[in-house]
Amino acid sequence: MLSNTRVVVWGEFRHEKADPKVGAIYPLGIHGTIADFLRRDPDLDVSTAWLDQPDHGLGGDVLEKTDVLVWWGHIAHREVSDELVARIHRRVLEGMGLVVLHSGHYSKIFKSLMGTTCSLKWRESTDKERIWNIAPHHPITQGIGDYFEIPAEEMYGEPFGIPAPDELIFISWFTGGEVFRSGATWQRGNGKVFYFRPGHETYPAYHQAEVQKVIVNAVRWARPTVRVPDSCPNSPALEPLPEDPEAAERSTMGFR
Ligand code: ZN
Numbered sequence: 001m002l003s004n005t006r007v008v009v010w011g012e013f014r015h016e017k018a019d020p021k022v023g024a025i026y027p028l029g030i031h032g033t034i035a036d037f038l039r040r041d042p043d044l045d046v047s048t049a050w051l052d053q054p055d056h057g058l059g060g061d062v063l064e065k066t067d068v069l070v071w072w073g074h075i076a077h078r079e080v081s082d083e084l085v086a087r088i089h090r091r092v093l094e095g096m097g098l099v100v101l102h103s104g105h106y107s108k109i110f111k112s113l114m115g116t117t118c119s120l121k122w123r124e125s126t127d128k129e130r131i132w133n134i135a136p137h138h139p140i141t142q143g144i145g146d147y148f149e150i151p152a153e154e155m156y157g158e159p160f161g162i163p164a165p166d167e168l169i170f171i172s173w174f175t176g177g178e179v180f181r182s183g184a185t186w187q188r189g190n191g192k193v194f195y196f197r198p199g200h201e202t203y204p205a206y207h208q209a210e211v212q213k214v215i216v217n218a219v220r221w222a223r224p225t226v227r228v229p230d231s232c233p234n235s236p237a238l239e240p241l242p243e244d245p246e247a248a249e250r251s252t253m254g255f256r
Contacts (some may be wrong), residue, residue: 002046005223006066009035010057012073013050015201022201030072030199030206037212038070038219051076058082063087068097069221070215071104072199078108085109093189094229097106097222099215102199105160106121110195113188114162121157124200127174129153132200133137133170138215139166139221140183140194141241150209154200156180163196170214172197183214 011031015022026033031048038046043133049057051073063069069088085108092098092113100110105118129150133141157178163186172185182197196214198205205211 003041005219006065006169007035007038007044007046007068007070007139007149007219008047008049008058008062008066010049010072013052013194014076015074019201021154025202025204026206030201032071033206034070034072035203037206038216041216041220044219052137053080056080058084060090063096066091066096068099068219069169070099070207070219071099071107071109073107074201075104079104080108082108085112089113090222090230092191092193095224095227097191097219097224098193099218099222100193100195101215103196104196104221105156105162110193113193116163117161119161120159121155121178123155123176124202125155125176126152127155127176129182130173132171132173133169134171135167138167138169140185140217141169141215142217143211143231148213148254150198150203150205150208153203153205154211155195156182170196180198190226190228191224192227194218 009031013029015025015064016026016029023070031050035046035048038044049146088109089112100107100124104110104121111118130147132147133144135141155174155176155178157180162184162216165181165184166187167185168181169185172180180197184195188195196218198211
């Protein structure tokens with residue numbers, strides 16, 4: 001019998017405490033709300049972690065035991081320790097799934113996995129967002145029709161500084177006229193990465209059924225298929241070069 005998928009929903013958990021408007025929308029915290037609807041799936045064992053816990057809630061062997069990590073951050077990306085980001089990066093390359101939400105586009109972990117700026121245009125106004133399903137075959141879009149709408153959301157616009165996705169599955173249109181690649185996947189090593197746009201803290205997107213459906217589908221899609229540790233003990237690149245009588249001469253010429 002397959003064991004359950006172990007999911008950790010990580011939230012920054014700052015806006016909810018600092019801004020009563022956000023706290024009213026997400027009394028459990030954004031991470032708590034996401035964990036709540038993921039727990040309705042009996043195949044998922046869901047826990048939460050947040051920035052201000054020791055080791056940002058991901059210390060000890062938590063990451064080692066995580067199959068899929070869900071990430072929401074915004075105003076405190078810089079406070080996430082580089083050591084943790086390196087550990088998450090390694091786990092993704094080994095096979096752990098990563099689902100990055102909304103302003104997590106600018107998180108250290110997403111930028112490090114993408115290798116690009118991950119910047120974008122934005123406007124916090126009264127835009128309606130229409131999210132088009134352009135990959136109806138894809139596991140993440142199952143149960144989503146041709147499109148769905150979020151009545152009010154922050155606008156994100158192109159150009160979005162990401163590398164070309166392996167699969168682009170959602171495109172958003174906003175009432176301001178902008179469009180945005182709002183759902184995209186990448187393979188990084190043995191791990192799957194999914195970015196999904198909705199979820200500005202002052203709007204209730206994570207209470208909306210279609211948004212929840214996409215995130216549940218994404219977590220199921222991102223489950224590891226293998227775990228491959230990063231090891232290459234005989235890598236010549238990491239060993240000293242053999243003695244070479246011409247090496248000293250080359251090095252004095254600036255070649256190495
Ligand atoms: Zn936002």
